[in-house]
Amino acid sequence: MADKLLEIKDLTTSFRIKDDYHAAVDNLSLTVNKNEVLAIVGESGCGKSALAFSIMGLHTRAKIEGDILFKDKNIAKMSSSELNKVRGKDIGMIFQDPLTSLNPLMQIEEQIGETLLLHNKDMSKTARQERVLDLLKKVGIPRAEYVMNQFPHELSGGMRQRVIIAMAIANKPELLIADEPTTALDVTIQSQILDLINKLKDEMDSGIVLITHDLGVVAEMADRVAVMYAGQIVEVADVKTLFAKPLHPYTRSLLNSVPNSDKEQDKLHVIQGIVPSLQNLPREGCRFSARIPWVDESAHEKHPELREVDPGHLVRCTCYKHFSFPDETKEEQHVLS
Amino acid sequence: MWKFSVRRTLIMIPQLIVLSILIFVLAQLMPGDALSGQVGPDVDPKRLDEIREQMGWNDPWYEQYASWMGGVLQGDLGQSFRFKIPVTELIGQRIYNSFWLSVATLILTYLIAIPLGITSGRFNDTWRDQLITGYTYVGFATPLFIFALVMLWIFGFALGWFPTSGSVSPGLVPGTFEYFMSKLYHLLLPAISMALITTYSTIQYLRNEIVDTKQKDFILTARAKGASETRVYNRHILRNSLLPIAAFFGFEITGLIGGSIFIENIFGYPGMGQLLVESITLRDYTTLIATTLIFGVASILGALLSDITLSIVDPRIRIK
Amino acid sequence: MSYLEVKDLKVHFPIKGGIFGGTVDHIKAVDGVSISLEKGKTYGLVGESGSGKSTTGRAIIGLNKITSGKVIFDGVDITNIKRTKSEATKNIQMIFQDPYSSLNPKKRVVDIVSEPLRNFENLSRKEERKRVQELLELVGLSPESILKYPHEFSGGQRQRIGIARAIALKPKLIIADEPVSALDVSVQAQVLNFMKEIQKELDLTYLFISHDLGVIKHMCDDIGIMYKGRYVEEGTADDIFSNPQHIYTKRLVAAIPDIDPNKRDEKRKFREEVKTEYDQSYNDYFDAEGLAYKLQPVSDTHLVALPEKG
Ligand SMILES: Nc1ncnc2c1ncn2[C@@H]1O[C@H](COP(=O)(O)OP(=O)(O)OP(=O)(O)O)[C@@H](O)[C@H]1O
Ligand SMILES: Nc1ncnc2c1ncn2[C@@H]1O[C@H](COP(=O)(O)OP(=O)(O)OP(=O)(O)O)[C@@H](O)[C@H]1O
Numbered sequence: 001m002a003d004k005l006l007e008i009k010d011l012t013t014s015f016r017i018k019d020d021y022h023a024a025v026d027n028l029s030l031t032v033n034k035n036e037v038l039a040i041v042g043e044s045g046c047g048k049s050a051l052a053f054s055i056m057g058l059h060t061r062a063k064i065e066g067d068i069l070f071k072d073k074n075i076a077k078m079s080s081s082e083l084n085k086v087r088g089k090d091i092g093m094i095f096q097d098p099l100t101s102l103n104p105l106m107q108i109e110e111q112i113g114e115t116l117l118l119h120n121k122d123m124s125k126t127a128r129q130e131r132v133l134d135l136l137k138k139v140g141i142p143r144a145e146y147v148m149n150q151f152p153h154e155l156s157g158g159m160r161q162r163v164i165i166a167m168a169i170a171n172k173p174e175l176l177i178a179d180e181p182t183t184a185l186d187v188t189i190q191s192q193i194l195d196l197i198n199k200l201k202d203e204m205d206s207g208i209v210l211i212t213h214d215l216g217v218v219a220e221m222a223d224r225v226a227v228m229y230a231g232q233i234v235e236v237a238d239v240k241t242l243f244a245k246p247l248h249p250y251t252r253s254l255l256n257s258v259p260n261s262d263k264e265q266d267k268l269h270v271i272q273g274i275v276p277s278l279q280n281l282p283r284e285g286c287r288f289s290a291r292i293p294w295v296d297e298s299a300h301e302k303h304p305e306l307r308e309v310d311p312g313h314l315v316r317c318t319c320y321k322h323f324s325f326p327d328e329t330k331e332e333q334h335v336l337s
Numbered sequence: 338m339w340k341f342s343v344r345r346t347l348i349m350i351p352q353l354i355v356l357s358i359l360i361f362v363l364a365q366l367m368p369g370d371a372l373s374g375q376v377g378p379d380v381d382p383k384r385l386d387e388i389r390e391q392m393g394w395n396d397p398w399y400e401q402y403a404s405w406m407g408g409v410l411q412g413d414l415g416q417s418f419r420f421k422i423p424v425t426e427l428i429g430q431r432i433y434n435s436f437w438l439s440v441a442t443l444i445l446t447y448l449i450a451i452p453l454g455i456t457s458g459r460f461n462d463t464w465r466d467q468l469i470t471g472y473t474y475v476g477f478a479t480p481l482f483i484f485a486l487v488m489l490w491i492f493g494f495a496l497g498w499f500p501t502s503g504s505v506s507p508g509l510v511p512g513t514f515e516y517f518m519s520k521l522y523h524l525l526l527p528a529i530s531m532a533l534i535t536t537y538s539t540i541q542y543l544r545n546e547i548v549d550t551k552q553k554d555f556i557l558t559a560r561a562k563g564a565s566e567t568r569v570y571n572r573h574i575l576r577n578s579l580l581p582i583a584a585f586f587g588f589e590i591t592g593l594i595g596g597s598i599f600i601e602n603i604f605g606y607p608g609m610g611q612l613l614v615e616s617i618t619l620r621d622y623t624t625l626i627a628t629t630l631i632f633g634v635a636s637i638l639g640a641l642l643s644d645i646t647l648s649i650v651d652p653r654i655r656i657k
Numbered sequence: 658m659s660y661l662e663v664k665d666l667k668v669h670f671p672i673k674g675g676i677f678g679g680t681v682d683h684i685k686a687v688d689g690v691s692i693s694l695e696k697g698k699t700y701g702l703v704g705e706s707g708s709g710k711s712t713t714g715r716a717i718i719g720l721n722k723i724t725s726g727k728v729i730f731d732g733v734d735i736t737n738i739k740r741t742k743s744e745a746t747k748n749i750q751m752i753f754q755d756p757y758s759s760l761n762p763k764k765r766v767v768d769i770v771s772e773p774l775r776n777f778e779n780l781s782r783k784e785e786r787k788r789v790q791e792l793l794e795l796v797g798l799s800p801e802s803i804l805k806y807p808h809e810f811s812g813g814q815r816q817r818i819g820i821a822r823a824i825a826l827k828p829k830l831i832i833a834d835e836p837v838s839a840l841d842v843s844v845q846a847q848v849l850n851f852m853k854e855i856q857k858e859l860d861l862t863y864l865f866i867s868h869d870l871g872v873i874k875h876m877c878d879d880i881g882i883m884y885k886g887r888y889v890e891e892g893t894a895d896d897i898f899s900n901p902q903h904i905y906t907k908r909l910v911a912a913i914p915d916i917d918p919n920k921r922d923e924k925r926k927f928r929e930e931v932k933t934e935y936d937q938s939y940n941d942y943f944d945a946e947g948l949a950y951k952l953q954p955v956s957d958t959h960l961v962a963l964p965e966k967g
């Protein structure tokens with residue numbers, strides 16, 4: 001069995017909205033092994049970033065319950081000074097939005113250098129500069145010597161994203177959390193970045209949490225996939241199983257909505273409705289049922305739970321057994337309210 | 338940055354010209370001319386006309402403007418109507434007094450604003466923040482001259498801790514240590530009074546900047562690197578929040594000019610503000626025009642200074 | 658004569674420098690692009706970031722100044738046309754990339770959608786409202802939503818509002834600049850389906866700009882591949898995806914992630930081969946400045962930028 005690197009146990013992350021706490025990540029358990037890419041997929045607003053931020057301890061105003069064990073140490077219960085020894089060194093994070101995630105008043109060299117400085121106190125200034133240069137070249141930034149002394153606003157979105165990636169991998173972290181690392185990039189650079197993440201994985205035996213809604217990227221990169229909906233995991237499986245034999249209605253809907261080069265289809269599948277906001281999330285019974293209204297009420301479970309159907313393949317609830325897509329004519333009617 | 342500074346400085350030239358023309362026109366509108374104060378009533382009006390002709394006062398306005406400007410550039414601001422001495426002499430010591438009063442006020446303003454603004458912003462919505470915000474409201478609501486009068490009464494008259502007028506004790510020799518200390522002692526109370534009130538806007542500004550910056554994404558990036566809270570504040574939040582304060586600097590100077598007019602009169606502090614008011618009440622037009630010109634130039638320079646400071650701290654402007 | 662004809666379009670932006678901000682150089686954002694687009698078809702414009710896709714689109718509708726070249730729409734020369742009350746501006750509309758920032762957050766939906774109507778048509782308040790409601794219905798939003806503000810909608814719904822605004826004047830040609838890049842898969846599917854639907858319904862012609870080749874393949878009949886302001890290849894979707902000729906196109910196509918995890922290793926190997934080929938034959942495909950050559954026909958529909966023979 002693979003080595004556990006990160007183990008999340010019953011994690012609940014709640015935000016305070018108008019005097020009440022609402023869980024954006026709801027009683028979620030998940031493991032990430034060494035030398036493994038775990039992809040987390042789901043629509044916008046499913047709680048993917050909320051989960052990533054919880055692991056990094058970046059929420060300032062959220063209530064966090066449950067345990068996050070990183071190499072058997074509970075980082076959820078660490079003091080911030082203890083946590084600061086881990087963040088940026090053993091755990092790196094790539095942020096979603098490259099346009100706002102860099103300090104506008106700091107040169108690129110200083111921003112990347114800071115990560116090195118914080119965790120390698122005895123590294124000389126020149127050694128640091130060389131390493132920064134090396135990192136910039138690694139992430140495929142042309143004219144790295146020049147870019148080092150530039151400010152973020154002088155770089156394009158794609159370049160900034162690569163700077164953020166360079167920062168995240170600077171200390172060769174054992175766990176890398178990549179929140180939509182390539183959404184802002186075009187395909188050629190995307191494949192370059194994905195190669196880089198793979199290389200880090202092989203070189204360091206690192207575990208990677210890859211958050212994305214691009215299922216193509218998932219198919220290319222992931223070893224295992226966790227599908228997230230409304231703060232919960234609805235299905236976990238290794239990547240081949242998930243693409244070959246998806247079970248949960250949500251997983252199947254997502255897979256159906258991708259423009260697929262092999263299938264000649266005129267119409268893409270559309271999941272009805274939208275991800276409910278935190279306050280409107282049904283906390284009882286099943287969360288996805290509202291979006292597959294053609295499925296009979298009696299098919300849904302009262303308390304859908306994540307169960308193992310095959311070794312390593314977990315699915316929430318049993319209604320997938322009865323689930324099928326409505327026929328095409330019916331689908332025509334799905335106009336968003 | 339050099340390019341920006343040079344360009345910004347060049348822009349100042351038309352500003353200064355416009356200012357000088359405005360003031361010149363103002364001067365022309367004033368009743369009387371330099372002669373009216375200087376000659377006795379028994380002089381023949383014909384002779385006066387001759388002198389006027391001789392002095393070029395009947396020339397077209399632009400020639401007069403040119404010769405006036407020429408004088409100003411050479412440091413000749415004309416003769417005071419009242420005191421019959423060159424205005425430059427009148428201004429001489431006062432401009433130093435005002436300058437030092439402004440510097441002291443500015444330093445105090447920032448000494449108060451920076452720690453309070455930071456505390457208030459960093460611990461926003463806690464009791465500390467509320468206390469400081471409360472203070473800024475008081476500062477906002479209190480008219481400067483009333484506050485200054487109260488300060489003067491309490492610390493000057495009632496407690497007697499500070500002198501109540503003048504800028505230096507008489508009898509001291511300029512250049513000695515005692516002289517310097519006495520100057521400092523005299524400007525302390527006016528400077529404190531002014532700073533305590535005017536600082537409110539800087540505190541509020543800084544607080545809001547910090548609260549804003551705190552929520553920026555790049556702060557998360559810094560935390561994710563493992564930077565300690567202190568480092569996050571010192572390296573990331575402060576640098577980004579102090580920037581608009583630098584931009585504020587120029588306005589601060591303009592504000593000081595306004596404030597000094599009240600303060601200097603209340604504390605009987607012989608500076609430019611007091612001179613301005615005196616020249617108005619005494620109808621000393623040449624002095625009035627000279628002081629207005631100096632105040633105008635000072636605020637233009639203030640704006641220049643703040644733009645250049647901003648360009649030094651903000652690379653986004655520096656590059657352009 | 659095709660419906661939209663772009664001939665040797667060039668858009669150069671001046672680079673300002675010196676103390677007095679004189680023009681010191683030019684960015685050749687678009688440098689000799691020709692497009693010919695048939696009525697009712699979708700033409701895809703692909704290329705990496707900064708290759709000049711948006712600039713091309715913006716130049717066609719007159720938002721960027723055209724340095725040289727011609728734009729002919731429905732037989733009328735609309736090069737550098739003023740975007741005032743001309744017929745052409747009514748007939749060509751644009752959908753912008755970001756559904757979050759392209760809608761004014763302070764305006765209600767009714768004001769956003771009716772803005773083009775107000776500029777071009779004199780309708781009474783009542784008529785205007787009715788038209789907006791019809792439009793919203795057409796894009797699948799409930800008529801009550803006219804009084805809401807953009808932030809009250811999801812990303813897909815917001816993009817639909819943008820589309821409603823674009824089709825308000827019953828345009829003939831829509832330039833869609835990355836209409837789905839900011840959306841997640843399910844919303845993306847919704848918007849793409851919808852764009853196809855109204856294309857049929859209103860007989861629309863699309864110029865579809867994207868860097869997502871999967872989306873381009875799904876939507877487009879003809880495709881142009883841009884690189885540094887020039888075309889490297891142009892052809893039907895089939896030409897480009899099944900028979901890419903230019904090394905840059907090959908690399909682009911190879912970089913598309915495959916949805917089948919079983920093909921992963923195969924794909925990776927293929928990609929490496931293409932990369933090696935790219936590095937080796939770079940000089941054969943690009944001139945001394947690293948720019949593409951002129952397009953040469955390799956079949957009736959298929960053009961590739963290759964050095965002139967001989
Ligand atoms: N600080 C916060 N306060 C209140 N609600 C929040 C906060 N951050 C996130 N949420 C809510 O939590 C839910 C999950 O948000 P999250 O950002 O994790 O989504 P996501 O899956 O990352 O989506 P995306 O793909 O758009 O990034 C959303 O409903 C969001 O509105
Ligand atoms: N108004 C402008 N002034 C100067 N340069 C510009 C201007 N607009 C665009 N450019 C430059 O022209 C080039 C092409 O830009 P354009 O926005 O067309 O690229 P794009 O292909 O749409 O890229 P993306 O995929 O990032 O949107 C870029 O180098 C850009 O920096």
Ligand code: SF4
Pocket residue numbers: 248249285286287288289290299300301304316317318319320
């Ligand atoms: S009961 Fe049905 S709808 Fe509900 S979670 Fe399970 S599969 Fe989904």
Ligand SMILES: [Mg+2]
Pocket residue numbers: 048049050096179
């Ligand atoms: Mg997110």
Ligand SMILES: [Mg+2]
Pocket residue numbers: 710711712834
């Ligand atoms: Mg663009």
